[in-house]
Amino acid sequence: MSMRWVVAVLVSLLVAGCSKPQEAPRAGESAAAALAADAPWAPVRFFADGQPEDLAEWNVLRVAGGRLQLNREVLPYELNTALFSDYAHKLRTVWMPKGQAANYDPDQEFDFPVGTVFSKTFYYPRGEGEAVLRSYDEGPDLRGGGLQLSKVRLVETRLLLRRDSGWVALPYVWNREQTKAKLMRGGELVSLELVAADGGRETADYAVPDQNQCAGCHGTDMKSKALHPIGPKARHLNRDFAYDDGLQNQIARWTQVGYLKGAPAPQQAPRDANWHDPAAPLEARARAYLDINCGHCHSPKGPGNTSGLWLNAATQEPLRLGRCKLPIAAGHGTGDHRYGVVPGKPDESILIHRMRSDDPSVMMPELGRSVVHEEGVQLIRDWIAAQRGECG
Amino acid sequence: MNQPKLPLRACVLALALAAAACGPEQAQHTPTAQVAAGDAAFADKFRTQLLDAKPGDVIEVPPGRYSFDRSLTLRVDGVTIRGAGPDKSVLSFKGQKAGAEGLLVNASNFLIENIAIEDSKGDGLKVNEGEHITIRNVRVEWTGGPSTKNGGYGLYPVKTRNVLIENSVAIGASDAGIYVGQSRDVIVRNSRAEFNVAGIEIENTVNADVHDNTATNNTGGILVFNMPALSQQGGAIRVFKNKVFKNNTANFGAKGTPVASVPAGSGVVVNSNDDVEIFDNDISDNATTNIIVSSVYSTGYKDDKASKDFDPYPERINIYGNRLKGGGDSPDGFDLKALKTALYGLSGQLPDVLWDGYANKDRKEGPQICIRDVSGVVNADGPGGYKNPSKDVKPYACELTKLPAIDLKRG
Numbered sequence: 001m002s003m004r005w006v007v008a009v010l011v012s013l014l015v016a017g018c019s020k021p022q023e024a025p026r027a028g029e030s031a032a033a034a035l036a037a038d039a040p041w042a043p044v045r046f047f048a049d050g051q052p053e054d055l056a057e058w059n060v061l062r063v064a065g066g067r068l069q070l071n072r073e074v075l076p077y078e079l080n081t082a083l084f085s086d087y088a089h090k091l092r093t094v095w096m097p098k099g100q101a102a103n104y105d106p107d108q109e110f111d112f113p114v115g116t117v118f119s120k121t122f123y124y125p126r127g128e129g130e131a132v133l134r135s136y137d138e139g140p141d142l143r144g145g146g147l148q149l150s151k152v153r154l155v156e157t158r159l160l161l162r163r164d165s166g167w168v169a170l171p172y173v174w175n176r177e178q179t180k181a182k183l184m185r186g187g188e189l190v191s192l193e194l195v196a197a198d199g200g201r202e203t204a205d206y207a208v209p210d211q212n213q214c215a216g217c218h219g220t221d222m223k224s225k226a227l228h229p230i231g232p233k234a235r236h237l238n239r240d241f242a243y244d245d246g247l248q249n250q251i252a253r254w255t256q257v258g259y260l261k262g263a264p265a266p267q268q269a270p271r272d273a274n275w276h277d278p279a280a281p282l283e284a285r286a287r288a289y290l291d292i293n294c295g296h297c298h299s300p301k302g303p304g305n306t307s308g309l310w311l312n313a314a315t316q317e318p319l320r321l322g323r324c325k326l327p328i329a330a331g332h333g334t335g336d337h338r339y340g341v342v343p344g345k346p347d348e349s350i351l352i353h354r355m356r357s358d359d360p361s362v363m364m365p366e367l368g369r370s371v372v373h374e375e376g377v378q379l380i381r382d383w384i385a386a387q388r389g390e391c392g
Numbered sequence: 393m394n395q396p397k398l399p400l401r402a403c404v405l406a407l408a409l410a411a412a413a414c415g416p417e418q419a420q421h422t423p424t425a426q427v428a429a430g431d432a433a434f435a436d437k438f439r440t441q442l443l444d445a446k447p448g449d450v451i452e453v454p455p456g457r458y459s460f461d462r463s464l465t466l467r468v469d470g471v472t473i474r475g476a477g478p479d480k481s482v483l484s485f486k487g488q489k490a491g492a493e494g495l496l497v498n499a500s501n502f503l504i505e506n507i508a509i510e511d512s513k514g515d516g517l518k519v520n521e522g523e524h525i526t527i528r529n530v531r532v533e534w535t536g537g538p539s540t541k542n543g544g545y546g547l548y549p550v551k552t553r554n555v556l557i558e559n560s561v562a563i564g565a566s567d568a569g570i571y572v573g574q575s576r577d578v579i580v581r582n583s584r585a586e587f588n589v590a591g592i593e594i595e596n597t598v599n600a601d602v603h604d605n606t607a608t609n610n611t612g613g614i615l616v617f618n619m620p621a622l623s624q625q626g627g628a629i630r631v632f633k634n635k636v637f638k639n640n641t642a643n644f645g646a647k648g649t650p651v652a653s654v655p656a657g658s659g660v661v662v663n664s665n666d667d668v669e670i671f672d673n674d675i676s677d678n679a680t681t682n683i684i685v686s687s688v689y690s691t692g693y694k695d696d697k698a699s700k701d702f703d704p705y706p707e708r709i710n711i712y713g714n715r716l717k718g719g720g721d722s723p724d725g726f727d728l729k730a731l732k733t734a735l736y737g738l739s740g741q742l743p744d745v746l747w748d749g750y751a752n753k754d755r756k757e758g759p760q761i762c763i764r765d766v767s768g769v770v771n772a773d774g775p776g777g778y779k780n781p782s783k784d785v786k787p788y789a790c791e792l793t794k795l796p797a798i799d800l801k802r803g
Contacts, residue, residue, distance in 0.1 A: 186439045189461060189489060207490035211443050212465035215498065222521040222551070225467060225498060303498070303520055306550045306574060308621040319621060327648055328619055331514065331544020331567040334648030350648060360463075361514035361543055366492035 037065025044071050044095050046115045055157055055172040055181035060119050067146035077250050078139050079236040080272040081288040084373040086204045088122040089137040096259050104263040109229045116162040123152045127195045134194040149178050156208050157181050167227035169214035185211040205370045216367045221301045230296045238271040286383035324391035333362045343387035427482050430456020445471045455480040463491025469500045475507030478531035485512040493518045505529050512543050519549040527557045534564030538587045540644050542566040554800055558582050568593035574623050589645040590615045597626040601798040606635045612658035613639040618665050620702035627666040630795050637676045653691040655680040655724035662706055664688040669710040669795050676717035680724050681742045687750035705752045710792040712764040716744045743768025750774050763788035
């Protein structure tokens with residue numbers, strides 16, 4: 001009891017320390033930027049309360065030696081199929097306090113311990129001038145000890161923290177000099193120019209969500225209103241990652257470093273398809289894509305359950321998956337089409353219409369993108385085109 | 393893509409005329425151009441207040457127009473948002489670049505009053521999941537007049553319980569102005585819906601009183617709908633003491649939405665609901681007909697397999713004591729025009745009530761659609777391909793127990 005009290009006092013002192021207005025130590029900042037890549041680094045600091053203004057206070061990531069570095073016990077990971085966010089690449093990390101581990105679950109997100117810190121950094125490979133590249137996210141290139149800042153444009157880093165009271169999301173936005181990421185609870189619009197491989201250009205009003213909007217995706221249970229991680233589930237994580245010391249399955253690695261308990265051998269764990277692996281079956285690729293992009297909302301408990309359209313991995317009933325299903329409360333999001341999915345007819349399917357739109361009132365998902373994911377649309381088009389039958 | 397058939401200019405003209413004819417129920421708000429831009433810093437502050445809200449907080453929105461390029465959200469129970477009046481405190485989403493609503497609320501014990509939400513890209517005010525919701529003296533409007541490009545819903549509580557909407561106004565929604573969906577224990581009263589596709593729509597909702605509202609210049613005035621494949625089937629709805637007139641605006645809903653099937657000129661429409669009571673309303677001059685009773689089959693949903701747990705037939709519909717006048721003189725759509733001409737001649741008009749005729753043949757007591765005090769009823773013979781419509785009113789001479797009033801325990 002008294003121990004807990006001491007901890008509480010310490011924490012409140014820490015928080016008080018953080019909420020002090022940050023001076024603008026220009027010299028300090030450039031010193032930080034010039035930090036040697038191998039300079040000593042304090043361990044990750046978990047704030048049990050409060051909202052540090054500077055991402056650096058967490059000691060999860062730092063700018064040093066021209067790179068965005070990961071602290072020693074911070075583990076990067078990737079998903080088999082990741083959510084699309086305006087072609088942003090993502091550096092995902094997880095950290096847990098010493099001796100703490102998540103409990104494995106074959107279907108849901110793992111039962112992560114209090115103190116867990118996830119980070120997701122959204123970045124783009126740099127093009128000429130201010131432009132950024134519209135390219136596939138093939139996983140972060142961490143060779144040499146982190147993301148090479150001269151090659152990427154950092155946009156934002158989102159933290160998802162497991163506190164006593166539940167999960168909390170904090171959005172941090174990077175400055176143009178890429179020296180510092182500042183808490184932006186109100187979110188922001190970041191104007192980007194995306195350049196495709198063929199030279200085509202489009203602008204994106206990349207929207208950093210405000211803190212409440214994080215629930216637009218992570219509030220997967222409307223009734224409890226609690227936030228939940230989406231990506232770190234067995235089926236998404238069950239793949240290899242190119243660690244410094246070589247390729248290893250992520251579930252095996254998490255178990256090895258003590259972050260995960262009770263996991264079976266990777267071969268026994270569920271595994272989602274990689275949406276753009278041409279060797280994987282179309283059905284599996286499409287369902288993996290719909291699950292990660294739509295299923296957190298369009299599920300029996302998610303915010304999109306009001307539509308009766310469920311696209312999460314567990315749903316099997318064709319009507320629930322949109323087949324010949326009338327829209328509910330879609331407004332002009334229907335695009336004058338009658339059904340969610342018309343077998344064999346992607347151009348008559350509302351699902352495609354909403355994926356193909358960049359109008360905020362039409363497009364799906366509602367948040368998290370401002371440009372169309374052409375390759376994703378093509379995949380779901382192929383999936384619908386391959387379906388047989390007719391709507392009555 | 394089908395564009396709305398009614399030229400926009402005609403709508404604007406109609407709107408101008410309506411405003412000119414400004415009676416006590418018309419144009420309760422000042423034209424919004426007169427609201428001066430508010431302090432830009434307040435827009436940021438307001439967003440932060442929504443983030444930091446604690447139960448019991450009252451967030452005041454001072455007079456002025458505040459612009460947002462992204463939607464707003466509230467997730468904390470027990471919060472009040474209060475403006476200085478729907479013609480004074482305006483949240484404007486003109487030029488919105490992200491987010492599908494103006495204000496999205498996922499919270500209980502929520503009160504919003506004396507404020508306007510304008511020109512959101514998607515829905516105006518959506519309250520998704522929550523209990524004890526009060527929306528009072530709120531205006532949601534798309535200021536450019538009716539357009540398919542307008543957002544879907546104005547006031548939009550869904551999956552809520554114990555909901556009061558009163559003294560509010562919804563204008564220009566491309567789906568429904570005031571829409572309550574998949575909810576329970578609801579009162580919509582003393583409100584006004586104009587120039588929406590559906591004025592007021594109660595969908596898949598159990599226990600609702602809709603009274604003392606004005607619905608005019610919509611495509612359909614007041615709709616009581618049930619759609620298949622949702623979390624609950626609605627019923628026990630009372631529609632009374634409303635003024636439902638001249639809902640003759642051409643349907644500008646997108647195809648595929650259930651309301652797109654509503655013929656322009658519909659007064660009150662009951663679709664696939666059971667236990668609906670329509671009484672003591674003033675319903676007039678709705679050009680298709682003043683009251684329609686129909687099944688989901690008439691909204692184009694024909695796939696029986698898809699609705700195996702769904703009762704598509706309206707049953708125990710009690711219509712009595714309404715003051716009905718005019719209407720039925722210019723039904724929307726070829727089929728209804730043909731029906732009118734066949735039964736009543738070129739210069740005739742459809743009577744006050746139109747039923748599509750779909751009924752469950754296995755139900756011994758029949759559909760129990762009980763109708764009194766009307767000029768007549770047409771059974772359009774939907775199941776028979778509309779070949780043998782009937783003017784016989786005898787099937788509707790029945791009695792039903794009256795539904796209880798809704799008590800939300802707050803005056």
